Amino acid sequence: MVTTHNLGFPRIGAKRELKFALESYWRGESSREALKDVGSHLRKCHWSMQAGLNLVPVGDFAFYDQVLDMSFTLGNLPERVRDFHGDVLDNYFRVARGRSAQDVEAHSACCGGVAAGEMTKWFDTNYHYIVPEFTAATAFKLDASRLLEQLAEAKVQGVKAKPVIIGPVTYLALGKAKDNSDKLALLPCLLPAYVQLLDTLAAHGIDWVQIDEPALVTELDAAWQQAFVTAYATLDTGKVKLLLTTYFGPLEANLPLACKLPVQGLHVDAINAHAEVEQIIAQLPADKVLSLGVINGRNIWKTDLHATLDWLEPIHRSLQNRLWIAPSCSLLHVPVDLDSEQKLDREIQSWLAFALQKLEELQVLATALNKGRVQVQEALVANSAAIEKRRTSPRVHNPAVKAAIAGIDATLGKRVSPYDQRAAKQAALLKLPLYPTTTIGSFPQTAQIRHARSEYKAGRLDAAGYKAAMQGEIARSVREQEALDLDVLVHGEAERNDMVEYFGEQLQGYAFSQFGWVQSYGSRCVKPPILFGDISRPQPMTVEWITYAQSLTKKPMKGMLTGPVTILNWSFVRDDQPRSVSCRQLALAIREEVLDLEKAGVRVIQIDEAALREGLPLRRSQWKEYLDWAVECFRITANGVADETQIHTHMCYSEFNDIIASIADMDADVITIETSRSDMELLDAFDNFKYPNEIGPGVYDIHSPNIPTKEHIMQLMKKAAERIPAERLWVNPDCGLKTRQWSEVGPALNNMVSAAKALRTDA
Numbered sequence: 214m215v216t217t218h219n220l221g222f223p224r225i226g227a228k229r230e231l232k233f234a235l236e237s238y239w240r241g242e243s244s245r246e247a248l249k250d251v252g253s254h255l256r257k258c259h260w261s262m263q264a265g266l267n268l269v270p271v272g273d274f275a276f277y278d279q280v281l282d283m284s285f286t287l288g289n290l291p292e293r294v295r296d297f298h299g300d301v302l303d304n305y306f307r308v309a310r311g312r313s314a315q316d317v318e319a320h321s322a323c324c325g326g327v328a329a330g331e332m333t334k335w336f337d338t339n340y341h342y343i344v345p346e347f348t349a350a351t352a353f354k355l356d357a358s359r360l361l362e363q364l365a366e367a368k369v370q371g372v373k374a375k376p377v378i379i380g381p382v383t384y385l386a387l388g389k390a391k392d393n394s395d396k397l398a399l400l401p402c403l404l405p406a407y408v409q410l411l412d413t414l415a416a417h418g419i420d421w422v423q424i425d426e427p428a429l430v431t432e433l434d435a436a437w438q439q440a441f442v443t444a445y446a447t448l449d450t451g452k453v454k455l456l457l458t459t460y461f462g463p464l465e466a467n468l469p470l471a472c473k474l475p476v477q478g479l480h481v482d483a484i485n486a487h488a489e490v491e492q493i494i495a496q497l498p499a500d501k502v503l504s505l506g507v508i509n510g511r512n513i514w515k516t517d518l519h520a521t522l523d524w525l526e527p528i529h530r531s532l533q534n535r536l537w538i539a540p541s542c543s544l545l546h547v548p549v550d551l552d553s554e555q556k557l558d559r560e561i562q563s564w565l566a567f568a569l570q571k572l573e574e575l576q577v578l579a580t581a582l583n584k585g586r587v588q589v590q591e592a593l594v595a596n597s598a599a600i601e602k603r604r605t606s607p608r609v610h611n612p613a614v615k616a617a618i619a620g621i622d623a624t625l626g627k628r629v630s631p632y633d634q635r636a637a638k639q640a641a642l643l644k645l646p647l648y649p650t651t652t653i654g655s656f657p658q659t660a661q662i663r664h665a666r667s668e669y670k671a672g673r674l675d676a677a678g679y680k681a682a683m684q685g686e687i688a689r690s691v692r693e694q695e696a697l698d699l700d701v702l703v704h705g706e707a708e709r710n711d712m713v714e715y716f717g718e719q720l721q722g723y724a725f726s727q728f729g730w731v732q733s734y735g736s737r738c739v740k741p742p743i744l745f746g747d748i749s750r751p752q753p754m755t756v757e758w759i760t761y762a763q764s765l766t767k768k769p770m771k772g773m774l775t776g777p778v779t780i781l782n783w784s785f786v787r788d789d790q791p792r793s794v795s796c797r798q799l800a801l802a803i804r805e806e807v808l809d810l811e812k813a814g815v816r817v818i819q820i821d822e823a824a825l826r827e828g829l830p831l832r833r834s835q836w837k838e839y840l841d842w843a844v845e846c847f848r849i850t851a852n853g854v855a856d857e858t859q860i861h862t863h864m865c866y867s868e869f870n871d872i873i874a875s876i877a878d879m880d881a882d883v884i885t886i887e888t889s890r891s892d893m894e895l896l897d898a899f900d901n902f903k904y905p906n907e908i909g910p911g912v913y914d915i916h917s918p919n920i921p922t923k924e925h926i927m928q929l930m931k932k933a934a935e936r937i938p939a940e941r942l943w944v945n946p947d948c949g950l951k952t953r954q955w956s957e958v959g960p961a962l963n964n965m966v967s968a969a970k971a972l973r974t975d976a
């Protein structure tokens with residue numbers, strides 16, 4: 214018999230119940246007990262949804278983040294929160310967010326707000342975890358209470374519990390040594406806490422423990438490989454069985470290591486490491502369980518069950534009871550329930566599977582393996598009908614788009630002249646002063662804007678009324694910018710709900726869910742649009758708004774677009790063609806928009822690539838391939854314009870060192886980046902590389918309500934000018950201003966413009 218299990222379930226709730234409960238608690242509008250009740254209700258409900266499995270994950274639930282949970286379990290809290298004498302859950306939120314609602318009232322005088330823990334991307338997903346902090350003096354002390362409480366709840370419910378923990382080597386790999394000490398030196402003092410944890414679980418009658426070590430799918434040097442050997446020799450106490458769990462990629466050079474560690478089972482991502490499975494079977498000792506992640510936990514597509522069974526049946530015949538099956542990774546990365554969707558196109562819906570549907574697929578596979586395909590014939594027939602329909606649907610396949618992709622050649626991504634020649638022509642046309650000022654695109658999304666949009670969506674406001682309302686907002690932001698005396702204006706993006714969704718809604722090949730929420734971090738969720746078919750642009754998407762905005766001013770109005778790589782990286786994408794192909798299709802569609810803007814007389818066009826870095830593959834050896842096609846796609850999008858048209862791009866992060874050559878290769882005339890918090894140090898990457906084009910380093914931290922002073926901005930720009938010649942510097946905020954209030958934006962931009970003017974007279 215094949216065993217079925219799951220690695221983790223989305224905890225946010227099918228209707229984002231956890232999000233709303235958290236935010237209400239943080240606002241001080243509901244009690245801690247009420248929040249805890251929502252937590253246990255969600256766990257209960259998620260366990261009963263998984264009741265058909267042979268083993269159900271316990272401990273995958275977190276109020277904020279599973280890595281932060283592990284830090285608490287291991288007693289590894291940053292020094293700054295250790296003297297907090299409030300509630301443990303509040304202290305947990307303090308590490309996550311810098312403070313908790315309760316701090317403000319009860320602890321403001323003693324141990325109130327502290328710096329939030331740093332957040333970073335969980336491997337190559339769009340989930341962000343709280344980075345464990347280490348120093349050479351870090352000590353660990355087990356606190357198994359959270360896990361034991363959840364196990365007790367599960368026991369009452371009769372759940373076949375398999376606790377889920379993050380393994381010691383991955384835990385160290387995920388963290389950051391604040392004093393630059395060697396993290397691996399902490400392993401000997403970390404392992405006793407793990408041994409104690411496993412012993413505790415064994416004493417509570419636990420049979421199997423899922424120990425996640427996704428670090429095994431990354432490049433490990435000899436010291437880290439050795440850490441695995443040491444760690445698992447120590448954890449091999451014989452009291453519980455360990456399922457060593459990897460996901461997100463192939464094991465490659467770590468494959469022999471993963472196969473020989475002294476554990477009782479190994480889980481591999483049979484989607485991303487499909488090609489390795491044969492080798493793993495050959496190397497895995499005959500007494501070990503092999504768990505294959507055969508359902509893709511990273512996308513929303515139905516599994517081809519026939520194809521999966523064709524592959525699995527022989528494996529099952531040879532492994533028998535040693536074979537387990539599961540989703541490839543935790544289902545944290547997919548929405549909960551497709552059946553919640555009321556408005557999705559029925560045919561497209563029939564191609565999809567969210568978490569619950571994925572678990573149903575797993576069940577069908579298990580029954581087919583255990584009892585024969587005939588036992589689930591109906592489900593299999595329905596599955597292959599859906600798969601076949603999708604494979605051949607004219608809604609997915611557009612010959613004209615495929616022909617355009619085939620026609621891409623090297624000239625498409627090339628500007629007419631090199632940067633310095635373009636810059637001279639642009640300067641003659643735009644006549645901008647030294648230190649030109651601009652903003653990144655969006656202005657505050659006011660309550661009126663949101664109200665108008667929801668009235669329009671609900672049908673209570675007609676298209677003409679909506680257009681008039683948005684034009685009113687555009688006119689307002691143009692007036693404000695003229696009064697501020699900014700040099701290059703923007704229309705303010707009032708009409709955009711979201712920088713990806715806005716374009717997706719107007720492109721053919723995209724679908725939108727109502728409840729397809731995925732946790733990004735804490736209570737924050739995203740609803741990635743679904744890229745299901747060949748992409749085309751039936752008509753211009755932004756031209757009318759931008760030309761309206763331009764009609765109101767003599768100053769240059771910047772056209773504002775989202776780039777293909779960012780649209781791709783923030784969408785659920787197709788699994789039937791490489792990401793690079795989908796990206797090229799997006800590039801051709803956005804290129805048409807760029808050319809239409811140019812035709813309409815727009816002289817400055819910004820193409821945001823906020824998520825370019827997010828798409829970097831897990832292994833550095835694959836970075837080049839990704840960056841090559843990502844840059845090519847940007848160039849296809851941007852570079853069809855005349856020399857006189859100035860192309861801007863924008864990226865909101867602060868690490869450029871390792872990708873600077875690719876950034877330069879994009880060849881945008883101007884790049885605006887987020888720098889205000891880094892004190893301009895990250896410009897070093899541009900300086901060292903001798904980055905040739907113009908740069909606007911952010912001088913206004915838009916994540917904070919603080920208003921930067923003129924002096925502060927001048928000081929930042931002077932630092933910038935030590936690294937980049939002043940003739941190539943722009944003055945702008947870090948990012949868009951949509952989350953801020955006009956009452957903050959007005960004074961902040963006023964200081965920014967005064968600073969730029971003062972710099973000009975100084976120069």
Ligand code: GLN
Binds near residue numbers: 863949950951
């Ligand atoms: N143009 C977008 C805005 O200003 C850019 C947002 C982003 O980079 N995340 O809102």
Ligand code: ZN
Binds near residue numbers: 653823864
């Ligand atoms: Zn940004």
